[in-house]
Amino acid sequence: PGAGKSTLSALLTENFPVQHISVGDLLRRIIKNDTTHPQTGTLASMLNKQELIDAKVLVPILRNELEESESREQGNRVMLVDGFPRNLAQRREFEEAVAEPILVLFFNCPKEIAKQRYLTR
Numbered sequence: 568p569g570a571g572k573s574t575l576s577a578l579l580t581e582n583f584p585v586q587h588i589s590v591g592d593l594l595r596r597i598i599k600n601d602t603t604h605p606q607t608g609t610l611a612s613m614l615n616k617q618e619l620i621d622a623k624v625l626v627p628i629l630r631n632e633l634e635e636s637e638s639r640e641q642g643n644r645v646m647l648v649d650g651f652p653r654n655l656a657q658r659r660e661f662e663e664a665v666a667e668p669i670l671v672l673f674f675n676c677p678k679e680i681a682k683q684r685y686l687t688r
Contacts, residue, residue, distance in 0.1 A: 570674040570676035570681050570684075571674060571676065571684070572589075572649045572650060572674060573589060573649060575672075575674070576589070576647050576649045579647055580647065583645075584645060585645045585646065585647045586636055586645065586646045586647065587646075587647045587649060588629075588632055588633065588636060588646055588647065588648050588649065589649040589650060590625070590629065590648065590649060590650040590651040591649075591650050593628070593629070593632055594610055594614060594620070594628070595614070597610060597628065598610055598611045598614065606624055606628070609624065610624075619653055619654065622652075622656045622657040622659070622660035622661070623660065625651070625657065625660075626657070626660045626661050626664050626665065627664070629648070629651065629661070629665070630664055630665045633646060633648075633665065
């Protein structure tokens with residue numbers, strides 16, 4: 568949090584034909600609105616504890632969102648996934664289950680700046 572991912576993603580979607588999917592927003596939306604989702608309780612617990620979501624749980628959720636988003640946007644397959652992957656296991660699982668990304672953006676934000684941004688939200 569605090570690196571500017573969402574801000575930069577918004578700028579990219581305004582200026583280029585890409586769709587933005589925030590993994591954090593997606594998970595919070597599932598927890599809030601989809602009480603029938605089989606992983607709701609697990610997701611809520613892990614997010615509250617600020618734990619990393621296991622790739623075996625997260626990737627199917629993300630794959631489903633990507634497919635739904637592609638359908639809504641009439642086949643636009645350029646998608647910016649914000650906040651994912653967080654580790655190599657998530658990356659490998661995503662590449663095996665969905666696809667290899669064509670580009671990966673890494674925002675290197677010093678911890679003190681991220682902390683300052685996060686605390687002023």
